[in-house]
Amino acid sequence: MLSNIVVSNSSYTNSLKNFTMNFGPQHPAAHGVLRLVLELSGEVIIRADPHIGLLHRGTEKLIEHKNYTQALPYFDRLDYVSMMAQEHCYSLAVESLLGIKSLVPIRAQFIRVLFAELTRVLNHLLAITTHALDVGALTPFLWAFEERERIMEFYERVSGARMHAAYFRPGGVSQDLPIGILEDIYVFTNNFFARILEIEELLTNNRIWKQRLVNIGVISLSDALDFGFSGVMLRGSGLAFDIRRFAPYDVYSQLSFSVPVGQTGDCYDRYLIRIEEMRQSSKLILECLNKMPLGSVKIDDKKTSAPSRNIMKFSMESLIHHFKFYTENYNTPRGEIYCFIEAPKGEFAVFLKSDGTNKPYRCRIRAPGFFHLQALDYMSKNHMISDIVTIIGTQDIVFGEIDRLFELF
Amino acid sequence: MELDFKQIFVSNYLVSSIPQRCSSVFITAGFVKLNFSDFFIDRFELYLLFFKLDFQIGNSVLFDLWATDLSLLFRNFKSRFAVTYLFFNLYYPYFRVAWNVLPRFSRACFLLPTVVNYYWSAGWLEREIFDLFGIKFSGNPDLRRLLTDYGFSGYPLRKDFPLTGYTQVRYDDELKTVVSEPVSLTQGYRYFEFFSPWKLIFL
Numbered sequence: 001m002l003s004n005i006v007v008s009n010s011s012y013t014n015s016l017k018n019f020t021m022n023f024g025p026q027h028p029a030a031h032g033v034l035r036l037v038l039e040l041s042g043e044v045i046i047r048a049d050p051h052i053g054l055l056h057r058g059t060e061k062l063i064e065h066k067n068y069t070q071a072l073p074y075f076d077r078l079d080y081v082s083m084m085a086q087e088h089c090y091s092l093a094v095e096s097l098l099g100i101k102s103l104v105p106i107r108a109q110f111i112r113v114l115f116a117e118l119t120r121v122l123n124h125l126l127a128i129t130t131h132a133l134d135v136g137a138l139t140p141f142l143w144a145f146e147e148r149e150r151i152m153e154f155y156e157r158v159s160g161a162r163m164h165a166a167y168f169r170p171g172g173v174s175q176d177l178p179i180g181i182l183e184d185i186y187v188f189t190n191n192f193f194a195r196i197l198e199i200e201e202l203l204t205n206n207r208i209w210k211q212r213l214v215n216i217g218v219i220s221l222s223d224a225l226d227f228g229f230s231g232v233m234l235r236g237s238g239l240a241f242d243i244r245r246f247a248p249y250d251v252y253s254q255l256s257f258s259v260p261v262g263q264t265g266d267c268y269d270r271y272l273i274r275i276e277e278m279r280q281s282s283k284l285i286l287e288c289l290n291k292m293p294l295g296s297v298k299i300d301d302k303k304t305s306a307p308s309r310n311i312m313k314f315s316m317e318s319l320i321h322h323f324k325f326y327t328e329n330y331n332t333p334r335g336e337i338y339c340f341i342e343a344p345k346g347e348f349a350v351f352l353k354s355d356g357t358n359k360p361y362r363c364r365i366r367a368p369g370f371f372h373l374q375a376l377d378y379m380s381k382n383h384m385i386s387d388i389v390t391i392i393g394t395q396d397i398v399f400g401e402i403d404r405l406f407e408l409f
Numbered sequence: 410m411e412l413d414f415k416q417i418f419v420s421n422y423l424v425s426s427i428p429q430r431c432s433s434v435f436i437t438a439g440f441v442k443l444n445f446s447d448f449f450i451d452r453f454e455l456y457l458l459f460f461k462l463d464f465q466i467g468n469s470v471l472f473d474l475w476a477t478d479l480s481l482l483f484r485n486f487k488s489r490f491a492v493t494y495l496f497f498n499l500y501y502p503y504f505r506v507a508w509n510v511l512p513r514f515s516r517a518c519f520l521l522p523t524v525v526n527y528y529w530s531a532g533w534l535e536r537e538i539f540d541l542f543g544i545k546f547s548g549n550p551d552l553r554r555l556l557t558d559y560g561f562s563g564y565p566l567r568k569d570f571p572l573t574g575y576t577q578v579r580y581d582d583e584l585k586t587v588v589s590e591p592v593s594l595t596q597g598y599r600y601f602e603f604f605s606p607w608k609l610i611f612l
Binding site for chain 2: 053061062093225227246327328337339340349355362366403404
């Protein structure tokens with residue numbers, strides 16, 4: 001949308017001012033509500049100033065008024081394309097706060113890793129193909145969203161909701177897997193490798209795609225570190241840093257996977273890394289399916305995890321636990337915890353400060369997209385307007401986590 | 410909570426090498442927290458430079474920066490806010506080092522020096538803290554509101570700011586513009602106080 005058109009002086013030796021333009025907030029390529037105020041000289045960008053906060057809904061303030069179980073669904077809605085990743089981080093944080101991290105049953109940990117990798121695939125499918133859509137390739141978007149629908153069907157079978165599952169709970173997962181889902185995930189994953197190839201066939205060796213992506217948004221490793229990048233943005237610049245390798249949580253230490261690393265730090269490298277990460281995630285999913293143990297899916301302590309409904313209906317203690325759990329919830333000991341995981345977009349972290357009651361005193365959410373968007377100005381200097389679209393797409397921006405939203409529920 | 414020998418090494422190193430005033434280093438899962446008994450502005454830059462330039466654990470990157478309003482925690486506290494700087498370093502990527510700063514602001518002047526010149530990522534982080542808590546950072550080249558609305562007044566994440574805020578906005582069809590009015594809720598927020606007489610025992 002055009003705002004003020006700057007009029008130059010009428011004299012011939014006119015002093016030209018840069019042209020300021022509004023990109024968004026209503027824009028198909030703005031990936032949500034992003035208001036970018038661009039200062040242009042011709043088509044070349046001199047400055048890009050992101051105005052965020054149009055989707056800010058006060059998550060951190062709201063969480064301070066909710067108990068730990070009520071605060072869980074907020075995390076689903078932060079990065080609303082990779083839902084279970086944030087739930088995972090929050091569940092790990094609360095488990096550390098309660099001191100029950102080592103008591104989470106192994107089956108629950110495998111289920112969590114399985115769904116975390118499915119979530120990673122879900123996210124990268126959206127990221128790559130909406131990026132392609134913005135750049136101009138319309139078909140991979142539709143193919144990828146068909147695969148996303150299949151994965152969201154697994155979400156629905158396991159939790160009841162296609163997107164915001166609230167499946168990972170502190171203490172494990174909320175319910176056991178339904179019968180037959182593991183076979184279906186196996187069939188899906190086996191076919192999925194061919195789907196990745198189909199998408200790659202359209203994009204990777206495509207002359208136009210390469211022209212739009214190679215050497216755009218180049219960021220050196222020292223700059224990437226200084227800006228607080230993490231995840232694919234950092235790996236694209238050459239650093240093989242993956243939290244699943246360096247600080248493994250759940251059962252990642254028992255699983256084997258490769259970490260793709262880029263060389264030049266441009267958009268094309270990051271695209272290739274995301275494609276390869278989808279393959280590695282599929283490999284991890286197959287490994288989890290093979291190694292899935294039997295057992296319970298929640299910790300035994302019924303004060304920190306709800307008893308199942310049929311036991312609640314005939315056992316007095318379970319009824320009391322159910323009542324206390326859903327009204328008061330558990331009190332965490334005083335303390336602080338900073339928990340970070342490798343979310344599909346980067347390092348997602350949660351800082352919880354507890355004052356001994358059933359509500360978090362302070363919940364700070366570190367979203368990876370926040371830092372990526374901050375560097376948009378730096379990355380897009382002397383690029384053209386069409387490159388801004390490419391760079392926003394490669395940074396994998398989702399406004400839920402940047403603005404820290406809430407939803408009334 | 411599992412202790413890591415690397416965390417212990419780094420915390421010992423920090424206690425021994427950070428010049429005085431460091432009263433305790435608190436190790437927990439996920440981060441090593443430095444507590445200082447007092448906050449001295451003249452030492453602020455020194456500690457920042459330490460994290461940046463020290464030969465053992467220098468080259469840190471500011472990964473996160475947030476503030477906490479401590480009003481509801483203790484009775485007699487000297488500092489109302491705790492500003493935490495979180496450093497990431499490739500030498501110890503398994504955890505983070507958090508530097509908890511408890512500045513003692515005089516009356517209403519919430520001012521801290523900026524760290525943007527050392528850590529570039531602090532730009533927006535300081536803007537966010539200014540927006541949500543009202544703590545200004547002197548020297549930040551661009552201190553504007555980040556997350557709240559354009560004409561918003563007040564600092565939402567402070568504990569004395571109510572959950573529902575003071576004003577609500579709606580589009581007025583007669584005036585053909587967005588107007589902001591005092592908040593009117595049909596139902597007040599139901600706040601339950603649960604103080605259990607039994608202390609919960611964890612396994």
